[in-house]
């Protein structure tokens with residue numbers, strides 16, 4: 001049986017199990033399962049057992065051990081952990097040990113969470129299949145010949161396998177929602193600024209988010225409530241009150257107005273389209289009113305995203321120069337040769353492609369034509385959503401045009417890989433909350449996720465709808 005945050009809590013408070021026993025067992029299980037998926041890059045037994053011991057001591061003293069007490073969890077390896085290797089899936093950082101913890105990690109541990117390991121991901125969170133990791137791809141636990149999705153594929157696979165109860169991922173253009181959809185788990189990309197980015201290795205700073213992956217909507221909501229909120233270390237983190245999300249999961253969604261974007265439904269493979277359509281019927285039966293809406297700028301979203309994100313990535317990746325971080329090429333005679341060799345040997349092909357593209361769109365003479373234009377298109381995309389939310393409370397859409405594809409199927413065709421992000425990058429560009437909730441499986445047994453998007457800072461409505469949907473699917 002899979003554990004949840006609530007079942008762990010019950011086991012601890014009824015003294016059926018101690019947090020230390022649970023952590024030992026979770027580590028053993030995760031290490032034994034890992035060869036099947038390569039979901040974890042490294043484990044953190046000392047840190048896990050120390051955290052579990054703190055929880056056991058709190059319980060023994062009769063104190064509240066926190067909302068994530070004793071919960072075994074995993075963190076994507078682009079999120080910094082003090083004293084614990086953080087590689088970003090890159091050869092460049094293969095031996096990098098950060099001097100501080102990301103704020104989200106600090107908050108998880110304050111809440112009693114037990115970090116058991118760091119999860120595999122595409123290099124610097126660039127990709128859609130987890131095949132860009134320098135440490136080998138992750139396999140989808142549902143079908144090991146297929147990708148788990150990217151870039152938080154390790155976190156999604158760990159949760160789907162049951163080796164972690166919940167996990168942290170990062171989402172720039174879909175990297176939590178798409179792997180959640182491919183692996184059949186819940187994945188949440190909160191409002192931009194909801195969760196501090198302090199300690200998240202930057203891919204594209206205006207688009208980067210940290211968010212939860214979990215097996216239930218309630219667990220994802222609990223995790224987000226723990227990590228969200230203003231942080232003095234990140235000036236873009238929002239000073240907005242954080243609701244106690246799980247309290248609002250009352251199953252009542254009657255009268256909610258939902259929009260189905262016409263532009264998202266036209267190119268779907270029939271199986272994904274059919275599953276989303278039956279998901280929408282479930283929501284209608286729960287009393288939601290569904291209407292068609294239009295998000296006309298959708299056609300420009302991929303081009304817009306791959307201009308803005310590569311521009312920001314080219315700048316963010318400039319810091320990996322062989323001086324400030326671990327890897328340095330051994331065979332250079334001059335300083336500029338050392339830079340060239342270090343970056344040439346250290347970065348994988350996808351990072352290099354993006355550095356070149358991003359440098360080009362930022363260069364003199366092209367900046368206005370590409371970068372400035374893309375920023376204008378970004379405003380149009382955000383305006384489409386703002387207009388839609390005058391009419392509806394939430395938008396329901398697919399996450400991906402297709403379910404998990406085969407390993408190797410798209411690696412040689414970057415454009416085909418980029419096109420798979422079409423339904424997720426729009427929400428990222430607008431900075432609104434969006435999530436994937438399991439919506440059934442294809443005849444071949446591959447999971448398909450349904451995406452729910454709501455107004456800025458209205459994660460509460462998003463969770464309420466997803467939770468009601470999840471319960472209706474189960475009953």
Ligand code: GLN
Pocket residue numbers: 125126127128150151170171172173174175176203309421
């Ligand atoms: N697939 C998208 C990209 O490659 C999204 C990645 C992400 O969200 N980190 O940029």
